[in-house]
Amino acid sequence: MAVVSKKIPAPDLVPVRRALLSVSDKTGLIDFAKALAGRGVELVSTGGTAKAIAAAGIAVRDVSELTGFPEIMDGRVKTLHPGVHGALLGVRDDPEHAEAMRQNRIEPIDLVVVNLYPFEEVRRSGADYPSVVENIDIGGPAMVRASAKNHAYVAIVTEPEDYVAVLNALELNTGSLTLEFRKKLAAKAFSRSAAYDAAISQWFAEALEIEHPTWRAFGGRLESVMRYGENPHQAAGFYLTGDARPGVATARQLQGKQLSYNNINDTDAAFELVGEFDPARAAAVAIIKHANPCGVAVGASLRDAYAKALACDPVSAFGGIVAVNRLLDAEAAEEIVKIFTEVIIAPEASEEAVRIIAAKKNLRLLVTGGLPDPAAAGVTVKSVAGGLLVQSRDSAVVDALDLKVVTRRAPSEAELSDLAFAFRVAKHVKSNAIVYAKDGATVGVGAGQMSRVDSSRIAARKALDATEAAGLAEPLTKGSVVASDAFFPFADGLLAAVEAGATAVIQPGGSMRDDEVIAAADRHGIAMVFTGVRHFRH
Template sequence: MTVTAISATRTEAAPVRRALISVSDKTGLTDLAAALAARGVEILSTGGSAGALRQAGIAVRDVAEVTGFPEVMDGRVKTLHPNVHGGLLAARSNDEHRAAMAAHGIPEIDLLVVNLYPFEDTLAGGADAATIVENIDIGGPAMIRAAAKNHNDVTVIVDPQDYEGLLAELEAQDGATSRAFRERMALTAFSRTAAYDAAVSGWMAGAFAQGQPRRRAFAGTLRQGLRYGENPHQSAAFYADGSARPGVATATQLQGKELSYNNINDTDAAYELVAEFGGEGPGDRPACVIVKHANPCGVALGDTPREAWSRAFDCDRTSAFGGIVALNRPLDGETAEEIARIFTEVVIAPGADEEARRILSAKKNVRLLVTDGLPDPRAGGPAWRQVSGGMLVQDRDTGFVARDALKLATKAAPTEAQLDDLMFAWTVAKHVKSNAIVYARDGQTVGIGAGQMSRLDSAMIAAAKAGRMAEALGLSESPVKGAAVASDAFFPFADGLLEAVEAGATCVIQPGGSMRDDEVIAAADAHGIAMVLTGMRHFRH
């Protein structure tokens, strides 16, 4: 197919004489329109935007007057007309286009200011399907795309935060816009419509799709530029996907240096894990998670946040240095005082009282983040990861095994106290890089082995960490003695289990399903330990 350019002329300065304004978000609307009118710009508008401008005393011409057709169908049809799109799409240097405009009475539109129906906010607010559908904008994206395509001649603005830049540009260019400015705004415009369509298709994929849709769209809004990525030679940025899930993307940073790429990744890991232990509900207890390099190095429950922090810190005092701390309760002064005793990169919690804020304010480099709540570990949604040439998409791991759904595999049965520790260890193992082994006792991790190529190696590393913990705390024996052990996936051989038994574990939780389950169960029976099976694994790569 041959593509013929509609214009060989690159317009450098494009004057703005007529603007079409139609916005859902009225932020800064009247100030912008007043500044345009003061420059002699004719303003076309629709519906609520036109009403707001008239109320402010700004002269407005209705789009219906330009199209010769009234708004109909509750405003669904108002700008979908050749007199609007012709004015946006016509190439000013193309004689045929200019002749068509003259023949059909199509006015040039030099500036388009449009923002879209609040689909994302409506979705996040939990509206019903009919309301969500009604907030899918049609005319807005069509106009935005038309103006952005014709950025050689037309300026398009889709975000109130660009109003000030537009007015500064008009001042600098004597009532016109430069090509560089129009190109930047065109990019912003197409990015906005792409993100908007991604939000709509993402909702429909969850609401309507059976299986995986043929195409998936992913989009985000820039939350912040980052100094670099995982390493200083990698550029990076942080984008929010617009969901209402509480976490690092929705948190308010109260103090501290700018978050780094690794800070954000680790903070997300910490907060998602601590949320597994709930907040203020019946049976829930204060919990603390300390993460280092995306793996928990200490997790504990306590009667108070301070006790939970202290017990989590005691799991691995060495690794906790420079770590990320997450709490499932608001940060109080007493807990903040203890956390401040060591170097900590980030503290994230559902809130922070004035005393906690005052104490951490003395630690200028500590980033303190507060959220509106905890993420729901049972809430679904897509999770994705980029690979060369594509994206891997899966459901979020919301897998949960109830206590009464565990299958006893051995002759010995766990006690109620052991079941508590088994469930705790299993919850933590879900958030540890596979192959994962977690030793836990009395609501506290005592050894974590993460990310090894062999489950046996993970069991050995976790036991070694427990030994160092005993030495640091002056204990007479390893805290693994009498502990529960969790494995995120089945034991392919008995060796990993035997390593845990030798370290002192007295009960085991694992998915089961290995070809050698009988061998593993027989080894547990031979040593008189209890083993329960979940029937569900939690690989985390």
């Protein structure tokens, strides 16, 4: 049954006379404590926080003086006591609450400063199970929620970045904090608590291999407010979940203007794609536009790979995103900056490459320190009206698949290499996806069409455009291979590839008409392999 409010009006201004400080992150703590003490605020603290304040020569009471009970169990139990929570939850203008506080000698607390055990950081570090569990804060969230609920009388601060705002507000209001300010602090506190619990619940699901928890929670911290979202009339913000997977969210931006919503979406797509290619085996470059590749290639160097990727669709590459799988060197940087590019993302960049890119002041350069593992477990999330679609990440990689030759002719070694390359790329093309490839480079990409045959034709048409742009006599698709992200429901998609000049095909298989498609391939001398794995990407 819901609790009924007594409808006691909250005061606008609440003087801050006593503050409880208990922080894991001690950034700015001493300066803040000194400023509060200078305003005559009595400081109460716990454990290491109290020691740090006292060591700075600032008067501080230990919380055990309020509770009449020592910290026990390695500090697990110190603030979980009526002497603390009564001080936080008491409605001071309620006669019953006021009398209970008086009878039990509970002294009100007006300001609470708490940041939580570093659970997210410990989780990311790969610590063992007991260590992660030990960093689940209990008393901290309890104080945060109690203070936030009773924001009518208590101000709650959960991050050092808010210290200055609190001190400014105290100065403006002669030692008091306004109701509006306390409400905003409370809202932030509940958001922090929710994100913290979300991280804990996600960790448990991962650690216990629970694929579908009854309750799913996702949390993140605001990294930046953007000028707009996909379109100028849409508001947008970028939130970090704390996932350690290398990518746009974990990257350092070395230069360039703020990333836009579309930049982040496209850059993530680009870097996930190049993550499919082992840098020890070959240099790889992906050029992305609207989350689809307009050119991908591998080569002996990044410069070589970039030239091959650009040749696939030099028109669409203008204003695109470039991702590389190795340290960005000067030779590659010189080529990339020759056309307008929005973002470059790389594991690292040489000093000379950074200097070259610096000449393009608006070009963003991101370095991640590593590549995403295409085979790693994880989840992806998509919002729908009234819900969330949560699925495991598409971690299938072609090298681990059992490829089955289904035609009379088996692919040659060169064809097989290009087939694997094309299927890696097709995994990152919007469905329906068709990818033509030759000599370790895409030569035509068809993406996001309602029918697979249309994707085949568009990819071939794009390849003809690239052929003309390169001044070549023969279509780039002649002698190429083709990858399809899903099975061919009819032979027409395959025949379109044959017409374009493809000599080998890789596809999942599994259609009711597989026999018809295989027969068509055999009639035209086409080699075809089945992967048994589909790569729909919507």
